[in-house]
Amino acid sequence: MNTNPGSYVVPRSVEEAAEILRAGNVTILAGGTDLMPQTQGGKVKFQPVLMNIRRVAGIRGIEERGEVVRIGALTTITELMDSALVQERFGILWQACDHFASDQIRNAATLGGNLCNASPAGDTLVPLLALDACVLLAGKPNGVLATRTVPLAEFFTGPGKTVRAASELLTAVEIALPLAGFRGEFFKLGTRPGLDIAGVAIGFGAVREGDRLRHVRVAFGAVAPTPVRAPKTEAALEGKALDAVTIDAAVKAAAEEVRPISDVRASAWYRTEMVRNNLRKMLDNARQG
């Protein structure tokens, strides 16, 4: 097992980081809260070059640009929680951060690392999917720095897998500001939700218009090889009066839509029951609120 890379580099700009990535054989290090346990445990082998990106300028912080908010890849979970903008406009993302690990991990763990680690149970993935976020990937395919934008719904391809090329750096996440009145709730199943990996995660958001829901967004984590949006569940709720019949139909659609597996954290049956019961609870909350 190789627990030591050959060389350690600390680029100061995206351009420099992309040039190093272009040369190949690089492991990217951000907060290290996934990477270090994975290398120490033998799950991941360091490439010959270990690139610490924490000093790369311009990829940290939260910035409102008109109707879009850009969150730099190096922004930590603590920084997301400290942001009034995130708390007020992206409440489900803020709630997910509030369920994320301990203070020590939150201080080191970055948003970019959470997305690139691509665990189906990653806590920020579910709210970001529900919020229709995109990721920005920078690379130098032809020797010139270029950035492509990928909708998060197309980013994940399997457990630990994404469409990001090894030569690309995730630089930021962009989220369009949701409509005024968009409210949501995040649920994470775990005996100690702050410290456990999610057995099931649910993100739900919508705008309430009278007794109806509009712009409904539902996403699930830890119930499929990647976090998933739930279009059939959303359709069962969109524009409908939020009564017992609608809630029953949405819960049924959700249970049919998820494809959980059984593992050490929960059986497939239990996960489906958790989706059913907790989505119902969230919709009841929305009905009462």
Ligand SMILES: Cc1cc2nc3c(=O)[nH]c(=O)nc-3n(C[C@H](O)[C@H](O)[C@H](O)COP(=O)(O)OP(=O)(O)OC[C@H]3O[C@@H](n4cnc5c(N)ncnc54)[C@H](O)[C@@H]3O)c2cc1C
């Ligand atoms: C005790 C403990 C508790 C945890 N609890 C939770 C939890 O409750 N919820 C949760 O979701 N996660 C949890 N995690 C996992 C981890 O903290 C998060 O996934 C974290 O966000 C990873 O970010 P990082 O900056 O530490 O990434 P790193 O470990 O530095 O990197 C993770 C992966 O992403 C790659 N990478 C990082 N940044 C970039 C980038 N900008 N561009 C391209 N590739 C990049 C790295 O090469 C690596 O493969 C926990 C981990 C520990 C050790």
